[in-house]
Amino acid sequence: MSRYYLNLECGALFSAPRSRVLQLQSSLTPCLHINLWTLFLATNMATAGKVIKCKAAVAWEPNKPVVIEEIEVAPPQANEVRIKIVATSVCHSDLYHLFESMHKDGFPTVLGHEGAGIVESVGPGVTEFQPGDKVIPLFLSQCKECHLCKNPRTNQCEVAWTRINQAIMAGVESRFTCKGKRVLQFMGTSTFSEYTVINQTAVAKIDPAAPLDKVCLLGCGICTGYGAAVNTAKVESGSTCAVFGLGAVGLAAVMGCKAAGAKRIIAVDVNPDKFENAKVFGATDFVNPKDHDKPIHEVLTKMTSGGVDYSLECVGNVQVMRSALESSAQGWGVSVIVGWTDLHDIVIRPVHLISGRTWKGSMFGGFKSKDGVSKMVKDYLDKKLKVDEFISHNMTLDQANDAIELMKNCKCIRAVMSVSPP
Numbered sequence: 490m491s492r493y494y495l496n497l498e499c500g501a502l503f504s505a506p507r508s509r510v511l512q513l514q515s516s517l518t519p520c521l522h523i524n525l526w527t528l529f530l531a532t533n534m535a536t537a538g539k540v541i542k543c544k545a546a547v548a549w550e551p552n553k554p555v556v557i558e559e560i561e562v563a564p565p566q567a568n569e570v571r572i573k574i575v576a577t578s579v580c581h582s583d584l585y586h587l588f589e590s591m592h593k594d595g596f597p598t599v600l601g602h603e604g605a606g607i608v609e610s611v612g613p614g615v616t617e618f619q620p621g622d623k624v625i626p627l628f629l630s631q632c633k634e635c636h637l638c639k640n641p642r643t644n645q646c647e648v649a650w651t652r653i654n655q656a657i658m659a660g661v662e663s664r665f666t667c668k669g670k671r672v673l674q675f676m677g678t679s680t681f682s683e684y685t686v687i688n689q690t691a692v693a694k695i696d697p698a699a700p701l702d703k704v705c706l707l708g709c710g711i712c713t714g715y716g717a718a719v720n721t722a723k724v725e726s727g728s729t730c731a732v733f734g735l736g737a738v739g740l741a742a743v744m745g746c747k748a749a750g751a752k753r754i755i756a757v758d759v760n761p762d763k764f765e766n767a768k769v770f771g772a773t774d775f776v777n778p779k780d781h782d783k784p785i786h787e788v789l790t791k792m793t794s795g796g797v798d799y800s801l802e803c804v805g806n807v808q809v810m811r812s813a814l815e816s817s818a819q820g821w822g823v824s825v826i827v828g829w830t831d832l833h834d835i836v837i838r839p840v841h842l843i844s845g846r847t848w849k850g851s852m853f854g855g856f857k858s859k860d861g862v863s864k865m866v867k868d869y870l871d872k873k874l875k876v877d878e879f880i881s882h883n884m885t886l887d888q889a890n891d892a893i894e895l896m897k898n899c900k901c902i903r904a905v906m907s908v909s910p911p
């Protein structure tokens with residue numbers, strides 16, 4: 490019992506393994522009528538309004554391993570929600586910040602934007618959430634009040650452009666400190682931490698039945714790829730599609746093309762190990778650019794007698810973006826840029842557009858983020874959407890560097906890290 494109260498006082502009950510929590514619960518005398526839910530609320534009361542000290546993977550510098558540190562997480566301020574992160578995974582955008590853009594002003598930071606958790610406490614003015622709600626953090630906000638949110642033609646939100654400093658891929662504000670230094674919140678989310686604080690416009694409430702160690706993937710990669718096919722490209726039934734890059738984003742794009750009724754889905758990747766995965770999500774043809782001495786758009790144009798109806802670039806490479814555009818059919822082809830890079834310009838010939846192709850970009854799959862994520866979680870629970878099939882590795886936050894290396898070396902689809910027990 491004394492250890493139980495000690496844990497409550499230091500706010501560390503949630504970092505105890507589930508077995509220990511259950512053991513603690515069963516050791517309480519029945520007359521106290523305390524169940525796990527009461528424990529949860531009691532713990533919240535013990536931590537609400539206080540600084541929480543917890544574990545996080547801090548990226549101190551670009552191109553260096555992250556370090557598991559104890560950080561301080563301040564209480565949520567007006568319109569903010571403090572969330573206990575249960576599970577998170579690594580997306581290529583985390584790698585882009587750490588190894589590719591390496592913007593020195595973007596450090597120290599806590600990476601992670603594909604996670605799921607439970608609300609611990611809320612700040613003044615928050616009415617939509619309460620402690621105990623299951624939620625998914627969003628790197629793209631949906632305030633529901635700005636002119637963009639009110640327009641059905643876009644998923645952009647004015648708040649997103651003031652909340653996040655795009656140059657350094659971090660929230661303008663941060664509630665994190667470590668060793669006396671302010672630590673940035675990558676994409677305003679920072680899910681590689683046991684606790685995080687996020688503006689309520691960038692949090693989606695989800696079905697309480699959702700398994701957080703699975704639906705965390707709906708915080709970025711799956712919604713991004715799937716939505717790019719169904720919302721942005723608006724793939725039509727009976728069409729031919731090509732998806733470039735078969736990470737989680739590209740595989741989800743394949744799944745979206747299949748759901749939209751595409752008859753032929755050509756999966757393109759320089760790593761042939763990815764083709765078996767692509768088959769699971771509905772790919773019908775497989776092309777490795779390394780097997781051909783001709784430019785890949787010529788290969789696809791020949792395979793399809795004129796080009797594909799829809800092409801989706803899910804790599805983040807400007808040469809591949811051009812190839813994807815040129816692979817789409819003259820006259821009506823639609824090509825969508827999904828991969829992220831801000832390092833280079835793209836060179837194309839005007840004739841590729843003048844001759845009738847349409848070129849689009851897609852952020853978070855075109856989903857209005859709060860509405861889209863809640864609906865995608867429901868579709869997963871209703872067995873209309875694959876999610877488990879994207880998980881190739883299960884790890885813990887302590888293994889964050891191993892998970893990052895797996896992604897970097899193209900050895901995983903998604904490595905889900907358990908952060909705090911639910």
Ligand SMILES: NC(=O)c1ccc[n+]([C@@H]2O[C@H](COP(=O)([O-])OP(=O)(O)OC[C@H]3O[C@@H](n4cnc5c(N)ncnc54)[C@H](O)[C@@H]3O)[C@@H](O)[C@H]2O)c1
Pocket residue numbers: 579580581582585709710713733734735736737738739757758759760763778803804805806809826827828829830851852853854896899902
């Ligand atoms: N637009 C958005 O909102 C958004 C959201 C999430 C991720 N992204 C971006 O989407 C991209 C994919 O993310 P991911 O997590 O799936 O990455 P990933 O690293 O898991 O997958 C990338 C895949 O591309 C393949 N590839 C590399 N070079 C290639 C080439 N020349 N031709 C064909 N395939 C090639 C790799 O072998 C790998 O399978 C990244 O750029 C990421 O930053 C964008």
Ligand SMILES: [Zn+2]
Pocket residue numbers: 580581582583602603709710
């Ligand atoms: Zn991402």
Ligand SMILES: [Zn+2]
Pocket residue numbers: 630631632633634635636637638645646647648
């Ligand atoms: Zn808005």
